[in-house]
Amino acid sequence: MKHANFIGGQWVAAVSGATDEVLAPATGEVITSVPSSDAADIDAAVSAARAAFAEWGTSTPRARSEALLALADRIEDHLDELKSIEMANVGKPLSIIDFEFDLTVDNLRFFAGAARTMETQAAGEYMEDHTSMLRRDPLGVVAGIAPWNYPLNMAVWKFGPALAAGNTFILKPSELTPLSALRLAELTEGILPAGVFNVVTGQGETAGDAIVRHPGIAMLSLTGDVNTGKLIARNAADTLKRVHLELGGKAPVVVFDDADVDAVVACLAETAYYNSGQDCTAPCRVIAGPKIYDALVSGLEAAVSALITGSPEDEATNVGPVISAGQQARVAGMVSRAVEAGAQVVIGGSTIERPGYFYAPTVIAAPAQDSELVQREVFGPVISVQRFADEAQALAWANDVDYGLAASVWTSDVGRAMRMSRSMMFGTVWVNNHIPIISEMPHGGFKNSGYGKDMSRYALEEYTELKHVMIKH
Numbered sequence: 001m002k003h004a005n006f007i008g009g010q011w012v013a014a015v016s017g018a019t020d021e022v023l024a025p026a027t028g029e030v031i032t033s034v035p036s037s038d039a040a041d042i043d044a045a046v047s048a049a050r051a052a053f054a055e056w057g058t059s060t061p062r063a064r065s066e067a068l069l070a071l072a073d074r075i076e077d078h079l080d081e082l083k084s085i086e087m088a089n090v091g092k093p094l095s096i097i098d099f100e101f102d103l104t105v106d107n108l109r110f111f112a113g114a115a116r117t118m119e120t121q122a123a124g125e126y127m128e129d130h131t132s133m134l135r136r137d138p139l140g141v142v143a144g145i146a147p148w149n150y151p152l153n154m155a156v157w158k159f160g161p162a163l164a165a166g167n168t169f170i171l172k173p174s175e176l177t178p179l180s181a182l183r184l185a186e187l188t189e190g191i192l193p194a195g196v197f198n199v200v201t202g203q204g205e206t207a208g209d210a211i212v213r214h215p216g217i218a219m220l221s222l223t224g225d226v227n228t229g230k231l232i233a234r235n236a237a238d239t240l241k242r243v244h245l246e247l248g249g250k251a252p253v254v255v256f257d258d259a260d261v262d263a264v265v266a267c268l269a270e271t272a273y274y275n276s277g278q279d280c281t282a283p284c285r286v287i288a289g290p291k292i293y294d295a296l297v298s299g300l301e302a303a304v305s306a307l308i309t310g311s312p313e314d315e316a317t318n319v320g321p322v323i324s325a326g327q328q329a330r331v332a333g334m335v336s337r338a339v340e341a342g343a344q345v346v347i348g349g350s351t352i353e354r355p356g357y358f359y360a361p362t363v364i365a366a367p368a369q370d371s372e373l374v375q376r377e378v379f380g381p382v383i384s385v386q387r388f389a390d391e392a393q394a395l396a397w398a399n400d401v402d403y404g405l406a407a408s409v410w411t412s413d414v415g416r417a418m419r420m421s422r423s424m425m426f427g428t429v430w431v432n433n434h435i436p437i438i439s440e441m442p443h444g445g446f447k448n449s450g451y452g453k454d455m456s457r458y459a460l461e462e463y464t465e466l467k468h469v470m471i472k473h
């Protein structure tokens with residue numbers, strides 16, 4: 001695999017010559033190094049993407065669709081290799097990685113199909129002697145700034161709709177996990193014309209910031225932290241580029257007394273610790289009814305104690321490392337402050353002493369609603385459980401966070417499920433399940449979880465400009 005920027009179909013070092021080391025979180029060892037790019041490299045990528053836009057932006061939807069389908073097939077042909085890259089660079093266990101890659105390929109095939117199905121209001125004579133018609137035109141050069149938790153999948157969520165709609169694209173992967181993006185760039189060779197898809201690696205404050213401020217970029221899509229989103233929205237204001245923000249989450253899991261407790265426990269034991277809890281929709285904030293609370297806590301204790309934390313390559317491993325030493329320290333700090341404030345450790349609650357960055361799967365009981373553990377995203381293998389008194393309090397607690405990405409409600413009462421899903425202020429509400437996502441349905445936040453939708457035809461529309469053409473007869 002090449003460890004260089006991919007700009008205009010060429011593999012190039014950063015103009016400055018600087019590089020960043022890339023680490024393996026399961027060992028803490030250096031895997032390799034990649035360009036540490038800055039404004040000069042972003043400028044070169046914008047020029048290449050602009051030049052490629054002339055042809056790609058006027059190609060037929062069928063041609064774009066066929067290219068994206070060919071790329072999806074090529075990714076599928078290289079899945080084992082891509083999984084190995086992501087296992088080493090992100091620490092994802094072998095046991096969980098298939099689901100993510102199956103979704104990634106399906107997401108790309110969905111956007112390939114969607115390229116041919118764009119819709120608008122019917123053309124017509126809405127004013128006498130004039131015909132009005134609507135177009136959905138591409139924006140031009142679009143950039144995606146990706147996080148480290150699902151590097152390849154988040155890349156597809158951004159370049160899939162962007163390219164399907166006729167834009168050309170610059171991807172800046174996370175500085176922690178750039179390797180699958182570089183392999184992806186190699187896989188595009190011979191399928192996408194030079195300059196249609198570019199990858200520039202580097203830090204957020206340099207390469208990322210240069211994207212945010214570049215006047216030649218029409219739209220930027222970030223998946224990342226809430227504070228990064230706020231900073232980017234401010235810094236992008238001078239160029240008035242369109243900004244699409246998929247930010248953090250703090251998903252409540254509201255469990256009523258009439259829920260199937262075994263189903264809740266089984267779902268949480270799997271999904272709350274999936275990807276070491278580094279998932280923006282992870283079910284991390286359990287709000288349980290007064291009667292079901294005790295059974296739920298003891299069920300979770302038993303289920304979580306059976307989880308195996310260890311090396312990503314080991315087939316038995318359920319939970320791998322967190323991404324970095326900094327993330328490990330953040331998780332440990334949040335848990336210890338919760339305990340100092342009076343919450344109880346049901347299970348876990350400590351780092352695991354071994355090379356790499358591991359934290360034990362953890363359940364914390366009875367943190368206060370206004371505590372840091374309930375209010376802030378941990379992004380680690382930690383869930384909290386609170387006991388509510390009645391439906392009104394359950395709803396109030398569920399909504400009482402700055403985030404609004406995803407939530408679930410568990411009950412056998414259909415009317416209550418409907419009431420709760422209407423009133424919960426989250427972009428996705430699951431009933432009697434938590435986590436599944438599908439290409440056809442949108443994913444995105446309310447409140448501080450950002451704005452803009454990923455996946456679905458609604459995402460495709462966001463990567464286009466609606467234009468009114470009015471013809472006088």
Ligand code: NAD
Nearest residue numbers: 146147148173174204208209224225228246247248249280
């Ligand atoms: P992060 O905000 O630290 O980094 C995300 C990206 O932004 C990286 O590529 C980084 O280099 C870049 N960046 C950082 N500062 C920048 C700046 N000043 N200008 C331009 N770019 C900058 O986030 P992370 O730690 O990589 O990812 C974890 C976060 O992502 C969590 O908060 C998680 O909830 C969120 N996330 C959200 C979703 C979603 O769909 N809503 C999905 C996955 C992850």
